[in-house]
Amino acid sequence: MTKRPQPVENSPPLLEVRKLYKSFGTPRRGEKLGPIIAVNDVSFSLASGECMAIVGESGSGKSTLARTLLRLVTADSGEVLYRGKDILTLSNAEMRVQRRNLQMVFQDPYASLHPRQNVRRLISEPWYIHPDVLERSNRPARISQLLEQVNLPEHFADLYPNQMSGGQRQRVAIARALALEPEILILDEPVSALDVSVQAQVIQVLMTLQERLGLAYIFISHDLALVRLLASKVAVMYRGAFVETGPTEQIFSNPKHEYTKTLLASSPGLNQVSANYKRVEQVTLRN
Template identity: 60%
Template structure:
């Protein structure tokens, strides 16, 4: 997100000087599917590498089934990765015991897409927000918990009195604010937001995005912001990673990626949605894409995008283009210059 005069993010968060808060390295999550006689390997996440710096918003975009949620869950070990590494401030998360991981997870919290499914219907808003303090007892002393719940509700733009309400009384946007307050309760440094507004009415989406941007600036929080909506991503992201069939095919600053998309897939996404004011859903932009293994050449040979790519040549069928390194890499044999 662009810096503002109220921006308290660490200096260098947006320009690359700060060390990575999170480093994801060659992460894999494969699922074995199908009946015993016809086992198939579905490469939901297939060698993903990226950094998230303190205070930075990294957006992850891609079609349905490209592996965004699995990536989010795997880096938090909500599903176990089948390969690769995740370092949080240099600490190898995949080497931690279950207890150590639970402790570490206080720094990395998640907000899910569906605020109806993610809040327990028989717990009051106050109970939902203070839930994690039962496990992490040192975060807020009991005597201060009520005040802290009230402060968290105010922070997400809800009246303090909501603490005694049940989620069924709340609108979708209000519920998502509660989910955000819950995610903030342990004072995390990184929020993983998996389509945080896409289940909400369009009119409500902007309000919740506003809350998220305000918190990002005020608290210096880093975000992994997963979204289908290219226009929203343009508004919120410092950097963008474009996923295609379990892999990152292009990454760079939002400015670079929107201004000079290098990968034909990114170009196709952007050319189909030039400067629209409304939400642009990637699944509407490129219809016909099918998720995961079924979507075409998802194996290890060649470029997975080649069957849809206007630039494809012989080499694309035989050699897999790697993402490479640098400020704006793309996994293509013929990237735009």
């Protein structure tokens, strides 16, 4: 099995989040209920080459946190420092440039890919927004390279989303996210919409890419067996807050918070990772 990548030792944080806070809605006059707090005083750091998993039940704030990091949702307060620069304070034009370094892969690949664009156009889309990243004459070769990196044949460039399986569509979404050569990928439940057998294909692609390219991942998932396989550290999120963080094996073998213990207790068989993931390198990636 591909070795779990480790963060670069003694390197400063690539991403540092400090006291991030996001709420939705304000009470009307006379109402006692306050706003819904989706992200509550969240702080963490991410090193180059590191995979940090964020786990928690549905509604705990994981996806809102991911979108807030990229300013797809506006934070109420806090800091998001990428290489020491707070991206929450950047102008829209400055943030557009900064997004080259932080890309996101969403849960549903069919919803995130335009149904009337073929793969060539889908992968090229970031270069239309950032035309200085790659000269037009070099784009066909780069598309072929990106398809190869996600284990798709070159002729897939002419296909449309409805001509591909869910796993193939997600690999196209990953290729598109890599087009700008980011340092960080935020993966929001990237395989939860796929069949278990197909999940293994996509996970193998992600592990290989991280090993080869030195990417840092923020991996959001409810699949604890998968988290144990991929992540070097874990943050447990409950009602918008991180209630426990630490190295993966420490969290799984010696959880401290009662909510973490409940999560682990509700996922039997964690001491033996799912056989589907154990055989991940044996999966044929052509499907």
